[in-house]
Amino acid sequence: MTSRRLVLTRSAAVIGAASTGLLLPEIVRAQSAKVRVGFMLPYTGTFAQLGVAIENGFRMAVNEQGGKLGGREIEYFKVDDESEPSKGIENANKLVQRDKVDVLVGTVHSGVQMGIQKVARDTGVLSLIPNAGVHAATRSLCAPNVFRTSFTNSQPTRALGKAMVDRGHKKAVWITWKYAAGDEAFEGFKESYTAAGGTIVKELGLPFPQVEFQALLTEIAALKPDAVACFFAGGGAAKFIRDYAASGLKDKIPLYGSGFLTEGVLDAAGPAANGIITTMHYSDSLPTLRNGQFRLNYAKTFRLQPDVYAVQGYDTGLLLIQGANAVKGDLNNKPALYKAMESAVIDSPRGKWTMSPSHNPVQDMYLRVVENKENKVIGVAAKALADSGAGCKMA
Numbered sequence: 001m002t003s004r005r006l007v008l009t010r011s012a013a014v015i016g017a018a019s020t021g022l023l024l025p026e027i028v029r030a031q032s033a034k035v036r037v038g039f040m041l042p043y044t045g046t047f048a049q050l051g052v053a054i055e056n057g058f059r060m061a062v063n064e065q066g067g068k069l070g071g072r073e074i075e076y077f078k079v080d081d082e083s084e085p086s087k088g089i090e091n092a093n094k095l096v097q098r099d100k101v102d103v104l105v106g107t108v109h110s111g112v113q114m115g116i117q118k119v120a121r122d123t124g125v126l127s128l129i130p131n132a133g134v135h136a137a138t139r140s141l142c143a144p145n146v147f148r149t150s151f152t153n154s155q156p157t158r159a160l161g162k163a164m165v166d167r168g169h170k171k172a173v174w175i176t177w178k179y180a181a182g183d184e185a186f187e188g189f190k191e192s193y194t195a196a197g198g199t200i201v202k203e204l205g206l207p208f209p210q211v212e213f214q215a216l217l218t219e220i221a222a223l224k225p226d227a228v229a230c231f232f233a234g235g236g237a238a239k240f241i242r243d244y245a246a247s248g249l250k251d252k253i254p255l256y257g258s259g260f261l262t263e264g265v266l267d268a269a270g271p272a273a274n275g276i277i278t279t280m281h282y283s284d285s286l287p288t289l290r291n292g293q294f295r296l297n298y299a300k301t302f303r304l305q306p307d308v309y310a311v312q313g314y315d316t317g318l319l320l321i322q323g324a325n326a327v328k329g330d331l332n333n334k335p336a337l338y339k340a341m342e343s344a345v346i347d348s349p350r351g352k353w354t355m356s357p358s359h360n361p362v363q364d365m366y367l368r369v370v371e372n373k374e375n376k377v378i379g380v381a382a383k384a385l386a387d388s389g390a391g392c393k394m395a
């Protein structure tokens with residue numbers, strides 16, 4: 001009874017306001033309403049820590065700018081996507097249809113991203129990808145409302161092959177989880193390693209997120225390559241590093257990877273990680289003021305060391321702030337919003353980067369080595385590396 005009366009009273013008030021031309025305050029209120037930001041990230045499973053780092057980084061960027069987007073307060077919504085591709089569309093719809101978010105920030109896992117991509121294309125919601133590197137998102141299925149602040153899966157490994165050959169490793173085994181991220185990372189590795197004169201003697205894999213590596217490590221020992229290259233990340237990466245050392249391979253066959261292998265796992269992996277060389281668009285030890293300030297603020301705020309995922313979350317916040325400021329908080333002004341985001345220069349802890357025409361970062365790739373629980377930069381493996389954007393009709 002009470003709620004029905006309330007509804008009647010409210011509608012009577014609206015009719016009254018309309019007849020006297022007093023609807024204006026309603027409109028003003030709608031424009032100054034909070035921006036609804038939805039995080040669709042893994043908060044459980046092997047990528048749980050990655051999801052948390054992304055959210056932390058995003059919030060930190062926004063809080064450094066006074067906690068607002070284009071002058072508007074923010075309301076956050078969260079969905080744990082569990083890195084489960086079969087629930088990708090349903091979970092994205094929880095944020096878009098149920099929570100009516102203005103912006104969807106997600107996710108980590110390439111398979112889950114394909115669900116978000118479908119919902120983003122179907123509904124037009126602004127979709128910011130803070131990690132997942134699946135090629136299609138900024139190639140064949142690219143869309144004006146989808147922006148990636150991280151990488152494509154083949155970007156880091158395209159910088160890896162030459163670095164390995166330069167170190168004298170001409171025969172390599174590749175090992176990964178068999179799903180889009182691992183397969184596309186292999187594409188980049190294969191291209192760069194063979195172009196530099198290397199030979200891939202075997203491609204090994206296991207389903208995501210399995211971590212029973214023993215049989216595969218035994219196979220590597222029998223193959224005796226000059227080096228091993230891989231894609232693993234999160235909890236599974238920490239276990240792979242430990243198992244690789246425990247099996248006695250570490251001192252015989254050097255381990256390389258895209259830098260995800262050694263991101264956020266150096267405490268868990270311990271000394272087994274020392275000496276691993278990787279390529280990545282970030283390094284803990286980048287000697288810039290920007291990186292130093294970022295790392296200090298992050299450590300103070302969250303009592304954690306930041307990693308590449310925190311940087312990507314932070315940069316997602318920076319990108320959205322630039323877009324929202326350009327349209328003074330009116331995120332419905334899509335042409336101006338997208339134009340501002342397309343032309344943004346992101347002053348990131350990783351170094352300045354820009355958007356490619358298909359909305360993926362054009363960025364430097366660093367060569368790093370693990371020393372005393374830090375990814376130390378030892379060189380630039382590729383300068384201003386852009387993904388091909390093949391198949392994207394948007395540009």
Ligand code: PHB
Nearest residue numbers: 109110132133181233260
């Ligand atoms: C992906 O699934 O695209 C993915 C996941 C974790 C990473 C990198 C890529 O660290």
